[in-house]
Amino acid sequence: MSQRTCLSVILAAGEGTRMKSAVPKVLHTIAGLPMVAHVVKAAEAAGSGELALVIGHGADEMRKAALKFAPKAEAFVQEKRLGTAHAVLAARAAISKGYDDILVMFGDTPLIDPEALATARLKLAEGAAVVVVGFRTENPSGYGRLIEKAGKLVAIREEKDCSDEEKKITFCNGGLMAVAGRHALKLLDQVGSKNAKGEYYLTDIVEIAAAQGFDVVATEASFENALGINNRAELAQAEGIWQQRRRREAMLSGVTLIAPETVFFSHDTEIGADTIVEPNVWFGPGVKVATGAKIHAFSHIEGATIASNCDVGPFARLRPGADLRTKAKVGNFCEVKQAIVEEGAKVNHLTYIGDARIGAGANIGAGTITCNYDGYSKFFTDIGEGAFIGSNSSLVAPVSIGKGGYIASGSVITESVPDDALAFGRARQRTLPGKGKELRERFSQAAAARKKG
Numbered sequence: 001m002s003q004r005t006c007l008s009v010i011l012a013a014g015e016g017t018r019m020k021s022a023v024p025k026v027l028h029t030i031a032g033l034p035m036v037a038h039v040v041k042a043a044e045a046a047g048s049g050e051l052a053l054v055i056g057h058g059a060d061e062m063r064k065a066a067l068k069f070a071p072k073a074e075a076f077v078q079e080k081r082l083g084t085a086h087a088v089l090a091a092r093a094a095i096s097k098g099y100d101d102i103l104v105m106f107g108d109t110p111l112i113d114p115e116a117l118a119t120a121r122l123k124l125a126e127g128a129a130v131v132v133v134g135f136r137t138e139n140p141s142g143y144g145r146l147i148e149k150a151g152k153l154v155a156i157r158e159e160k161d162c163s164d165e166e167k168k169i170t171f172c173n174g175g176l177m178a179v180a181g182r183h184a185l186k187l188l189d190q191v192g193s194k195n196a197k198g199e200y201y202l203t204d205i206v207e208i209a210a211a212q213g214f215d216v217v218a219t220e221a222s223f224e225n226a227l228g229i230n231n232r233a234e235l236a237q238a239e240g241i242w243q244q245r246r247r248r249e250a251m252l253s254g255v256t257l258i259a260p261e262t263v264f265f266s267h268d269t270e271i272g273a274d275t276i277v278e279p280n281v282w283f284g285p286g287v288k289v290a291t292g293a294k295i296h297a298f299s300h301i302e303g304a305t306i307a308s309n310c311d312v313g314p315f316a317r318l319r320p321g322a323d324l325r326t327k328a329k330v331g332n333f334c335e336v337k338q339a340i341v342e343e344g345a346k347v348n349h350l351t352y353i354g355d356a357r358i359g360a361g362a363n364i365g366a367g368t369i370t371c372n373y374d375g376y377s378k379f380f381t382d383i384g385e386g387a388f389i390g391s392n393s394s395l396v397a398p399v400s401i402g403k404g405g406y407i408a409s410g411s412v413i414t415e416s417v418p419d420d421a422l423a424f425g426r427a428r429q430r431t432l433p434g435k436g437k438e439l440r441e442r443f444s445q446a447a448a449a450r451k452k453g
Ligand code: UD1
Pocket: 011, 012, 013, 014, 015, 054, 078, 080, 081, 082, 083, 084, 086, 087, 106, 107, 108, 142, 143, 144, 145, 156, 158, 172, 173, 174, 175, 200, 201, 202, 203, 226, 228
């Protein structure tokens, strides 16, 4: 089948306003990736390299954003929203280039399964002219019904055009359609608009093709393939299904999730076997975790690389550019941004590390802050191998601490410290014997005098 050429036409014009958003509907995200990009990925996974994106008039912002995720796609504008067949025909120039297979998908249906697309293409390869991906549901209202005669698909009837008998049919059109490229334009050009909505329905090509003796086939896929997102409640529903699938995939690939329903992945999260993820962990985009890591509860991680056997959290925040090397530790209430934490280094408590390198085996005491920003620019802190940073130290960047350097607790370090040096950056302690008692007496007498007066 791989020799067959394939064009995917993704319809995303004429979006409603039920998202109540300034952002076009298909750019709302599932697992951090715009819906339309999920559709593009599914098309690519089903071997469809060529993409035509049909967008509405004045959708320039959307064209730009969508093409970021599908640089190879060609965008076509459907000037008026006259129906799904009309929308497909907006991409006439692409279709007429001549492909074996044409896939039609909706940009707001992000959970489509590449398997369903591949099955549909297989049917085309076997000689079908039109393949409809259907699904069964107890609650078919709103969907086009698949009308079969003697086991053959003969038409799709939209809800508004259904007779009472037809409304009882529970086999529905999921919206995915595959059409033989050599017949596609001929079939689409015959579609009229005599129906309850006065639209040019893509679904009408089923009846047209069947009546002309073409082979028309319905395949069956799961409901998710048809889950169209029209509002934010449906967006959350799709997110939920996506997360469920991904968690299962992670667990089956050797990752332990103690409370899977509380762990959230991004579309591109990579996570290695024997990693244990405790409850309530969030993986934002761009996270790679190698094997055997422990991600403790309530950690928030994005754009970070975590090498094998690292220990993260609980309550750790790893921001973009956090790069933890083998066996590094970042503990509770620590934030790491744009910094390398080399092998075995420890950042265990209440610390901010930004724009820095921490050498192998270094120990960063509780409350250490890299002061990386002066309100205008960011500066770098370099901490050498095996260095020890005493608790509650501020390292004012740009600054470097040499290998084995030792920083006294509570220091404010503004000058670089050479290898193996000890640095104090704080006032010396003075201890005055008996003075504490004297002070207490003085204060209590003063308070008593004030009460009397
Ligand atoms: C469509 C199908 C229906 C199916 C259902 C599955 C048709 C006629 N009906 O109905 O059989 O059960 O999907 O969800 O195809 N669009 C355009 N331009 C247009 C019209 C639509 O780009 O002029 C795009 C929309 O942005 C949307 C998609 O096509 O992404 C589907 O259109 P919509 O009007 O939502 O069709 P449904 O009534 O849901």
